[in-house]
Amino acid sequence: MLEFHALKPLYDSQCQTRNYTYTYGTAGFRDHADVLDTVMFTTGIVAALRSLKHNGKFVGVMITASHNPPQDNGVKIIEPDGSMLLQDWEPIATKLANIASNESFDNLVNYIRDIIQEQKIDIHGSMAHIAVGMDSRESSPRLMNCLMSTLEPIFNAIVINHGMLTTPQLHYLTSCHNEEDIRNVSIETYNRNFQSTFKKLLNIYNIQGFNNCFDNLIVDCANGIGAPQFERFSSLLSQSSMIKFTNDNYLHPETLNESCGADFVKTRQTLPKGVPQEFLQDGNNNLYCSFDGDADRIVFYYIKDSKFHLLDGDKIATLFAKFLKELLTTAQIPHEKIKLGIVQTAYANGSSTNYVKTKLNCPTSCTKTGVKHLHHEAQTAYDIGIYFEANGHGTILFSNKFYQQVQSCIDNIMEQPNGDLEKDERWKACETLLLFSRVINQTVGDAIADLLGVIATLLITKSTPDQWDNEYTDLPNLLSKIVVPDRNLFKTTDQERKLTSPPGLQAKMDTLINKIENGRAFVRASGTEDAVRIYCEGSSINEVKKLSQDIADLILKDAK
Numbered sequence: 001m002l003e004f005h006a007l008k009p010l011y012d013s014q015c016q017t018r019n020y021t022y023t024y025g026t027a028g029f030r031d032h033a034d035v036l037d038t039v040m041f042t043t044g045i046v047a048a049l050r051s052l053k054h055n056g057k058f059v060g061v062m063i064t065a066s067h068n069p070p071q072d073n074g075v076k077i078i079e080p081d082g083s084m085l086l087q088d089w090e091p092i093a094t095k096l097a098n099i100a101s102n103e104s105f106d107n108l109v110n111y112i113r114d115i116i117q118e119q120k121i122d123i124h125g126s127m128a129h130i131a132v133g134m135d136s137r138e139s140s141p142r143l144m145n146c147l148m149s150t151l152e153p154i155f156n157a158i159v160i161n162h163g164m165l166t167t168p169q170l171h172y173l174t175s176c177h178n179e180e181d182i183r184n185v186s187i188e189t190y191n192r193n194f195q196s197t198f199k200k201l202l203n204i205y206n207i208q209g210f211n212n213c214f215d216n217l218i219v220d221c222a223n224g225i226g227a228p229q230f231e232r233f234s235s236l237l238s239q240s241s242m243i244k245f246t247n248d249n250y251l252h253p254e255t256l257n258e259s260c261g262a263d264f265v266k267t268r269q270t271l272p273k274g275v276p277q278e279f280l281q282d283g284n285n286n287l288y289c290s291f292d293g294d295a296d297r298i299v300f301y302y303i304k305d306s307k308f309h310l311l312d313g314d315k316i317a318t319l320f321a322k323f324l325k326e327l328l329t330t331a332q333i334p335h336e337k338i339k340l341g342i343v344q345t346a347y348a349n350g351s352s353t354n355y356v357k358t359k360l361n362c363p364t365s366c367t368k369t370g371v372k373h374l375h376h377e378a379q380t381a382y383d384i385g386i387y388f389e390a391n392g393h394g395t396i397l398f399s400n401k402f403y404q405q406v407q408s409c410i411d412n413i414m415e416q417p418n419g420d421l422e423k424d425e426r427w428k429a430c431e432t433l434l435l436f437s438r439v440i441n442q443t444v445g446d447a448i449a450d451l452l453g454v455i456a457t458l459l460i461t462k463s464t465p466d467q468w469d470n471e472y473t474d475l476p477n478l479l480s481k482i483v484v485p486d487r488n489l490f491k492t493t494d495q496e497r498k499l500t501s502p503p504g505l506q507a508k509m510d511t512l513i514n515k516i517e518n519g520r521a522f523v524r525a526s527g528t529e530d531a532v533r534i535y536c537e538g539s540s541i542n543e544v545k546k547l548s549q550d551i552a553d554l555i556l557k558d559a560k
């Protein structure tokens, strides 16, 4: 029985922010940390109800604002299988937060009762189980208290607090909690599983070190939680002495994402601050990468002829697609049997889409921004669904059919007479496919797991960063943002590639876009920041910059 009378003192003490409207953004609630107490409180309630709806299975709750500045924070709920909160529940979570903030306590209780009734939640059956975690922001412990305040007193929930960890680690552990004895699941489960699979994968090819593909791997941790987690993780890899860290100052949360991290490097197309000079000597043969604040994104880069070269999410997706396609060919698994495709958003560079279609001959899909959209498409449209946002947020999903086909190929090889080379190559390809699928975190995009996947691909195919990059050349592009009085006026269609509002703006933009060679541009409201984003690409960077400025001028003129 839920003791709602006990909710009142908790509500009074925890929900200090009133008369504030919360919106569910691209990746959960995100805002200035000062106003998040009330929505944390209600998100705890939603997580408990979501767990009860799943008959008491573990649901995860992560406190993070990813790439946002240090003063922001946010929260997202994780489903029992490690995926993101079911989209049908986003309006429920939003309404509950806004009732708590703007209406009476009685209305809050009534709405909780409505959810229980409408969702047919059995509150007398199983106990709720919640796994929680947070990033390294200063506000995270305070907000964690608001989040947890109702879980035990009101819901009698079993709560496992994983403390500070990366978002994808919590996604993975939430799914493990529902599969294994909860006493055996900890961050070590994550580390052990991914480390041992990576080692087994490289052992197939007797690979030592970085196999002469590059010298050192320099990891920029955005001064976030990825630093201690990956330092601990990588210390047990045989390559650890060649892995160097920069921006790993997570104990100084005021430096989080400050001129560093994946978002900074991708948007500015430049090195993060703080890379030691010794790693930047001309002629060095290093591979660099940047995590974002909660380590669910990664971008790579290298320096050649003193020039910075970015290897972003599009490059990661195409690297994986080429590698996996070749493995299917070597394994002699007909491509019709396993459908491999790439899911992108409108932010994907036009050259990458063109390369996938014409060189890799793979199908592509375009979805709206936000990994929940890409994940869903990858899951429903493909057997090997590779999805990446250009900013480095993504993963690969492997269907049951994929596992069945690879297993039947292995069974088939085992039936053949021993000792022939082709058999050996086929077997290796099948084993590689299976192990590779487990080096990847299939619950969500994961900087650490994606890093392992990229390194394994480069080492196995004996490719240098330069060779990886040379598969196709990005069209010059620019992503910028501007602040407008009301970003909610910006409405889009066609997977966010066209504006339907403000009226007339798209037509004016089209006139500008058509003037430049290979021109493409679109405008949409950010779902994580109070800004409107402008993306432009074309054949020359000067034209792209001008186009971007002209579009910004149009928007600002319109907004007056």
Ligand SMILES: CC(=O)N[C@H]1[C@@H](OP(=O)(O)O)O[C@H](CO)[C@@H](O)[C@@H]1O
Pocket (backbone or CB within 6 Å): 026, 027, 066, 067, 347, 369, 370, 371, 389, 391, 393, 525, 526, 527, 528, 529, 533
């Ligand atoms: C252009 C861009 O990089 N947008 C990001 C950003 O969303 P916006 O809705 O554009 O603010 O944050 C999301 C969450 O991390 C991420 O999924 C998305 O790709």
Ligand SMILES: [Mg+2]
Pocket (backbone or CB within 6 Å): 066, 067, 292, 293, 294, 295, 296, 297
């Ligand atoms: Mg992130």
